[in-house]
Amino acid sequence: MIRRLGAGLAVLWAAATASYVALLLAPGDTVDILIGDGADTPEIRAGIIAEWGLDRPEIVQYLAYLWRLLHGDLGRSYQLQRGVGEVLAGQIGPTVQLTLAAAATGVALAAVIAIGTAGRGRWPRAAASAAELVSVSVPPFLIGIVLLSVFSFTLGWFPVSGAEGPAALVLPALALGLPIAGVLGQVLRGGLERALEQPFAVTARARGLTERALVARHALRHALLPAVTMAGWFTGALLGGAVITEVLFGRPGLGQVAMQAVTSQDMPVVMAVVLLSAVVYVTISTLLDLAYRVIDPRIRS
Amino acid sequence: MTSLVTVEDLRVSFTGSDVVRGVSLSVAPGECVAIVGESGSGKSVTARALLGLAGPGSAVRAAAFRVAGRDAFAFTPADWRRLRGGFAGLVLQDALVSLDPLRTVGAEIAEVLATHDVAPRGRRAERVLELLEAVGVPDPATRAGQRPHQLSGGLRQRALIASAIAADPPLIIADEPTTALDVTVQAQILRLLAGRRAAGTALLLISHDLAVVASIADRVLVMKDGRVVEEGPTRDVLAAPAHAYTRTLLAAVPSAASRSTRLTTGEPRGRPTPDRSAQVLAGTGLTRSYGPRRVVDDVSFTLHAGETLGVVGESGSGKTTLARLALGLLEPDAGQVTLHRRPWSHRRERERRPLRPRVQLVSQNPLDSFDPRHTVGRLIAEPLRVHRDARHERVLDLLARVGLPPETAARHPRELSGGQRQRVAIARALGPRPDVLVCDEPVSALDVSIQAQVLDLLADIQTEYGTAMVFISHDLGVVHHVADRVLVMKDGRVVEEGDVAEVFARPRHPYTRTLVDSVPRPVPSPHRLDAAGAA
Numbered sequence: 129m130i131r132r133l134g135a136g137l138a139v140l141w142a143a144a145t146a147s148y149v150a151l152l153l154a155p156g157d158t159v160d161i162l163i164g165d166g167a168d169t170p171e172i173r174a175g176i177i178a179e180w181g182l183d184r185p186e187i188v189q190y191l192a193y194l195w196r197l198l199h200g201d202l203g204r205s206y207q208l209q210r211g212v213g214e215v216l217a218g219q220i221g222p223t224v225q226l227t228l229a230a231a232a233t234g235v236a237l238a239a240v241i242a243i244g245t246a247g248r249g250r251w252p253r254a255a256a257s258a259a260e261l262v263s264v265s266v267p268p269f270l271i272g273i274v275l276l277s278v279f280s281f282t283l284g285w286f287p288v289s290g291a292e293g294p295a296a297l298v299l300p301a302l303a304l305g306l307p308i309a310g311v312l313g314q315v316l317r318g319g320l321e322r323a324l325e326q327p328f329a330v331t332a333r334a335r336g337l338t339e340r341a342l343v344a345r346h347a348l349r350h351a352l353l354p355a356v357t358m359a360g361w362f363t364g365a366l367l368g369g370a371v372i373t374e375v376l377f378g379r380p381g382l383g384q385v386a387m388q389a390v391t392s393q394d395m396p397v398v399m400a401v402v403l404l405s406a407v408v409y410v411t412i413s414t415l416l417d418l419a420y421r422v423i424d425p426r427i428r429s
Numbered sequence: 430m431t432s433l434v435t436v437e438d439l440r441v442s443f444t445g446s447d448v449v450r451g452v453s454l455s456v457a458p459g460e461c462v463a464i465v466g467e468s469g470s471g472k473s474v475t476a477r478a479l480l481g482l483a484g485p486g487s488a489v490r491a492a493a494f495r496v497a498g499r500d501a502f503a504f505t506p507a508d509w510r511r512l513r514g515g516f517a518g519l520v521l522q523d524a525l526v527s528l529d530p531l532r533t534v535g536a537e538i539a540e541v542l543a544t545h546d547v548a549p550r551g552r553r554a555e556r557v558l559e560l561l562e563a564v565g566v567p568d569p570a571t572r573a574g575q576r577p578h579q580l581s582g583g584l585r586q587r588a589l590i591a592s593a594i595a596a597d598p599p600l601i602i603a604d605e606p607t608t609a610l611d612v613t614v615q616a617q618i619l620r621l622l623a624g625r626r627a628a629g630t631a632l633l634l635i636s637h638d639l640a641v642v643a644s645i646a647d648r649v650l651v652m653k654d655g656r657v658v659e660e661g662p663t664r665d666v667l668a669a670p671a672h673a674y675t676r677t678l679l680a681a682v683p684s685a686a687s688r689s690t691r692l693t694t695g696e697p698r699g700r701p702t703p704d705r706s707a708q709v710l711a712g713t714g715l716t717r718s719y720g721p722r723r724v725v726d727d728v729s730f731t732l733h734a735g736e737t738l739g740v741v742g743e744s745g746s747g748k749t750t751l752a753r754l755a756l757g758l759l760e761p762d763a764g765q766v767t768l769h770r771r772p773w774s775h776r777r778e779r780e781r782r783p784l785r786p787r788v789q790l791v792s793q794n795p796l797d798s799f800d801p802r803h804t805v806g807r808l809i810a811e812p813l814r815v816h817r818d819a820r821h822e823r824v825l826d827l828l829a830r831v832g833l834p835p836e837t838a839a840r841h842p843r844e845l846s847g848g849q850r851q852r853v854a855i856a857r858a859l860g861p862r863p864d865v866l867v868c869d870e871p872v873s874a875l876d877v878s879i880q881a882q883v884l885d886l887l888a889d890i891q892t893e894y895g896t897a898m899v900f901i902s903h904d905l906g907v908v909h910h911v912a913d914r915v916l917v918m919k920d921g922r923v924v925e926e927g928d929v930a931e932v933f934a935r936p937r938h939p940y941t942r943t944l945v946d947s948v949p950r951p952v953p954s955p956h957r958l959d960a961a962g963a964a
Contacts, residue, residue, distance in 0.1 A: 247485070327527040333482055334519035335592070336510040336544045345540070346529050424531060426578055 132417060136410040143406035144197055147399040148190060154395075158182060164393035166207035179204065202400040207392055212400045215385060223381035226373065227366045229301035234308030234362075241309070242316035242351070243343055247324050256313065263310035268369045272303035272376045289378030300377045304369045308362060312355055319351025326350075352423050359416040360409070367405050431498055432457045433516075433600050433631055434479050438492040441474050441483050448474050450655035458599060461632040463642035463663070465678065466652035467876040468847075472635050475652070476602050479633070480517060481509040515545045518593030522605040524585035528577045534561075534588040535573030541595035560591040564621060582744065583614035590621060594630070601625060604635040609873075611743035611903050616947035619645055637876040639675075640682050640906075640949040643667055651675045681881035683910030685933065691888070692881035692910070701892050703736030703913055709897045710773070710788065710865050714764035715754055724750045726921040727764070732865065735895040739912025739929060741905055741944065747921040748901045752869045755899055756790055757781055769864075786812065786861030793870035795854035799842040806838030809857045827856040831886060848879035855886060859894075866890075867899045872907060884911060905948050909933055917941045 154161050159176050166172070176182070180203075181189045196203070202212035245256040263271070279299060280288045287296045323329060324347050332342050374383030382401065389397035421427060432455040441449040449471040456462050464472045478489050479496065481504065494501040497516050504512075513519075521527040528537050538557045542548045548556040554573075561569035564587040577585045586606065593601055603622060607615040623645050626632045636642050642649060643663060650660040651674065659672040670676045680687070680695045691698045711731040717724055725747045732738050742748050753759040754766060757773050766774040768787060789812075792798055799808055809824045825835050831852040842850055851871060858866055868887070872880040888911065890896060902908050908915055908929065915932050917925040917940065925938040936942040 327521050327523070328529040330477075330482065331519060331521055331527050331589070331592070332529065332540075334480055334513050334517075335541045336512070336514040337540070338510065341544075346532070349531050425576060426530065 132414055136414055139410050140403070140406055141194075143403055144194060145190075147402045148193055151395060151399065152186070161393070161395050163206050164395055166205075166209075166394070172206055176206065197403070202403070203396040205389075205394050205397050207394045208397075212396050215397060216382065216400060216404065219380055219382050219385045222379055223370055223374070223383060225297060226300055226304065226379065226381060227370055229297050230304035230308065230369070230373075231362075231366060233301050233305030234312060237305065237309035238312035238316050238355075241313045242320055243348070246317045246320035246343070246347075247339075253317075256317070260310040260313050263306040264314075266307075268303050268307055269372050269376055271306055272299070272373060275299045275303055276377070296377075296379070300373045300379060303376070304366065304373045307369070308365055312358070312362070315355050315358060316351050319354050320347050323347035323350035349423055353420070356416050356420050356423065359413060363409055363412050367408065432495075433497065434633075435493060435495045436479070436491050437494075439475065439478060439494065440490045441471070441478050442488050443484070443486050448655055449478070452650075452652070452655075452657055454650060454657075456600060456631050456633050459626070459629050459631055460648070461626050461634060461646045463634040463636065463646035463649045464652055465636055465639050465642060465649055467637050467878050469654075470652040471655040472652045473604050476604055476633060476635050477519075479602065480513050480519060482513070482519075511545075514541050514593075514598065515596045516598050517600040517602055518596070518598045520586075520590050520593045520601060520603040520606045522608045523582075524580075524589040525577050525582075528585065528589055528592070530577055533574050533576055534580070534585065534592075538573075538588070538592045538595050541592050545596040547596045556595075557591075560595055561588065564588070564591045564594075565617070566591070581614075582610050583617060586610065586614070586618055587621065590618075590625075594625065598630070600631045600633065602633045602635075605637070606634070607641060608637070612905060612947040612949075613743065613943055615641070615949070619949070637878075638682070638949070639667065639678055639877070644949055651678065678878060681877045682906065683881070683884060683904075684906045685909045685930065687910050688930075691885050693878075693885050698885075698888060699892055700888075701735040701895055703897075704734040704895075705736075707734040708732070708770060709734050709736075710755060710766070710768055710899070711770075712751075712754065712761075712764060712766045715751070715761045715766065716763040717750055717754060717759060717761050723921050725754065725761070728916075728918075728921075728923050729764075730899075730916060730923075730926075732897045732899060734864070734897055735891065736914070737891065737898040737900050737912045739908035739915040740899065740901045740918060741903065741908050741915060742918030743903055745920075746918040748903075748918055749869055750921075751918070752790070752867050752899065752901055755865075755867050756788055757785070786814070787863055788865045788867065789858035789861060789863040791851070791854050791858050791866060791868045791871045793873050795850045796842055798854065799850075801841065801843060803841075804838065805833075805840050805842060805845070805853050808842070808853065809838070809860055812857065813860050823860070827860055830859065830890075831856045832882075846879075847875050848882060851875065851879075851883050852886065855883075855890070859890065862894070863896060865897045865899065867901075869901045870903065871900075873902065873904065880907070887911065905933065905944055917944070 151158065151161060158180070159173055159182065162176050162180065163172065181192045200213065202216070204210070205212050205215055208215055241256050241260070245252045276288065276299065279285045286299050320343065324342070329342060329346065332346050370381065371383035371386055374381045375387055385397065386401045388394070389401065435455040437453045439449055439452045439454070440447060452475050454462070454475070464475060466472045474483055477483050481501070483489050496512060528534060535557045538560055539553045542553045542556055557573050558569040561572055566572050566584055566587050572580065572584065572588070580588065601622070606622065607618050610618060619641070622632060626645070634642050634646055646663045648660065649663045649666045650657045651666070651672065652658070653674050659666060659670065659675045666675060667679065670679055681692050683692055689697055689700065709732050713729045715725055715728045728751060730738060740748050740751060750759065754761055754774070757766065761774055765772065768784060773781070773784070806821070806824050809827055810820050813820055813823055815823055824838055828835060828837055833849060833852050833856070837849070837853070842853065845853065872883050875883060884907065887898070891898060900908065900911050912929045914927065915929045916923050917932065917938065919940050925932055925936065925941045932941060933945055936945050
């Protein structure tokens with residue numbers, strides 16, 4: 129476990145260092161890059177040089193940068209004239225809402241489809257497979273556009289944009305969650321079907337268990353193992369998908385912030401977003417690692 | 430007395446092909462009936478059909494099918510579920526996979542109690558411990574909280590039995606309940622089942638091994654290709670088998686008596702005389718540890734040309750580690766291995782590699798040692814040091830030598846049966862014309878009849894080429910049949926060694942005596958296993 133934490137810290141350090149190296153290696157003057165499209169005055173330039181220690185040797189600059197990060201100081205956006213931490217903190221709420229809702233949608237849909245079709249007749253399986261294939265292969269923005277045109281423009285059931293109230297969350301969560309449901313559903317069903325063919329499933333049936341109890345108490349736990357292994361992909365899909373989904377549905381959030389920062393070359397914000405996603409990755413994969421040990425106690429011994 | 434289960438003319442088919450073709454069978458209360466046959470004979474499907482669990486895609490027909498005094502064709506799914514576990518408990522082979530590996534054995538047993546509501550919620554934990562105690566699991570409180578992989582093979586098989594009897598069913602269906610267990614453990618499990626039977630539970634026992642059922646069954650049904658070819662009281666069937674197939678099965682059981690006969694035909698066979706002057710492989714004072722555990726502890730052996738050295742012992746006794754030392758795949762921590770009186774251990778791999786063809790391996794599960802993408806021909810050709818043009822011919826020679834048709838060369842190992850795979854493994858090992866074959870449990874995964882074919886093949890090869898063999902097995906009958914001399918291993922040490930007939934006829938070490946006493950015998954012994962011995 130200590131090794132796991134050490135590896136997590138190493139990943140965070142590598143992400144911080146990589147974005148710092150990218151800043152140094154970017155063509156042109158570092159000060160210009162940090163300003164980006166923001167206002168350029170001698171006072172601002174002097175402030176940047178002081179804050180980033182650009183008049184000192186590079187190794188000192190680097191260490192000072194790490195030191196600031198350790199203290200939670202993400203620097204300042206010269207375009208937005210605000211601290212980066214402040215910018216992100218203001219936008220993180222809607223994104224957390226969206227990703228959690230999408231993850232829940234994806235997991236719930238996958239579980240329902242997989243449990244409903246595993247080991248059943250050919251036709252339900254074929255139908256579920258086809259639906260999964262479509263949801264995986266169609267890009268999320270297209271799903272979003274289709275959802276918008278049907279449920280917002282035509283039927284008017286859900287708002288077209290914004291983040292006001294739970295109704296505004298439904299379509300973005302679906303658009304982001306459907307591809308996840310597709311992949312996860314396939315993995316879960318494969319796992320369930322493998323588990324249901326194992327000798328212990330015969331033993332369990334011979335105990336008088338119903339198929340439903342067999343799936344719920346035995347097979348599902350076995351099927352979770354390969355699903356948990358996909359956590360890395362899952363997290364990446366959510367983070368990457370959040371950017372597109374927020375822009376498409378006009379939702380405030382980190383995706384919007386990242387998008388704007390990239391287009392206006394607001395380097396301090398971009399660097400902070402990179403770090404934040406690394407933190408999310410490390411946290412989630414550590415948690416899932418723990419979950420893996422709970423699901424399969426054999427790997428402990 | 431009415432029977433618990435009766436089927437007449439049972440037929441089970443999967444997508445049109447018949448697996449069971451007209452089996453009639455009944456089990457009376459308190460009776461032990463055995464179905465014996467090789468894999469594919471339909472014996473397991475028959476047993477599972479009695480629980481309504483013939484499997485997906487199966488069609489079950491019968492002239493009559495009565496379970497618990499009622500017509501089984503009128504059962505609703507809920508009726509079937511009440512019978513499963515409540516009326517008949519199922520015990521399968523290998524509890525490592527037949528119990529849910531992710532759950533504790535206590536939870537598995539409690540599940541039966543909950544499903545059949547035989548113990549109120551508050552009493553279940555207590556009842557689980559009582560059940561574990563009843564099947565002879567020591568320290569049940571600790572064991573109930575453990576998972577199958579944390580228990581020994583014997584203990585987890587007992588736990589599986591505990592779950593099968595949890596709802597106190599009048600019938601236990603045991604499908605190969607002792608296969609893959611060590612002999613002493615097998616004897617314990619059979620005693621446990623015999624004890625349940627003595628207490629009034631009927632038993633339907635499925636096995637490929639007549640010897641295993643001999644000690645416990647009242648009646649035997651011998652199945653072949655989905656049909657019962659012979660049935661009758663165990664004593665009569667074993668003493669005077671009427672059907673040729675039953676005789677083949679009986680003759681196939683290797684033992685002291687079969688030493689000078691071919692197992693498949695019963696004809697006499699010649700045994701090569703070992704050349705005691707030509708020492709091929711020898712080990713002195715071999716010791717090897719994994720971490721703090723000494724897996725092989727001060728073991729010495731010698732192997733002469735044309736000789737077979739048997740190594741017997743139970744799982745964990747260090748047999749396989751000894752095999753790896755003999756193969757030069759593992760360096761001993763102390764001691765030395767020599768090949769033709771020259772160093773074989775402690776050599777640089779570059780010097781040893783040219784000698785590797787001299788010592789070849791035949792392992793228990795050849796499928797694991799085959800690249801699944803290669804054809805049989807390519808697998809056999811790989812170790813051959815002959816010119817490309819001659820290679821194909823040599824492969825066909827080797828296939829013919831192990832009794833496989835030339836077409837096998839184009840097939841993949843997965844398409845072959847267990848016996849055919851083992852023949853391919855032997856052909857591959859023979860390719861480099863080795864002086865020594867190290868056979869590590871080469872027939873343990875095979876049915877008795879297939880085992881007989883493979884053992885005959887190995888004997889023929891030895892007679893023809895004078896190959897020396899190290900033959901590792903947990904099965905004393907097999908070792909007695911093939912070996913000239915034997916090492917008995919326990920906890921990494923050799924506790925007894927000598928001429929095989931001598932050691933097994935007059936074992937000096939108590940452990941050897943226990944092993945010898947545990948061997949199931951096809952001839953029913955006067956003192957049958959009874960409840961008194963159930964521990």
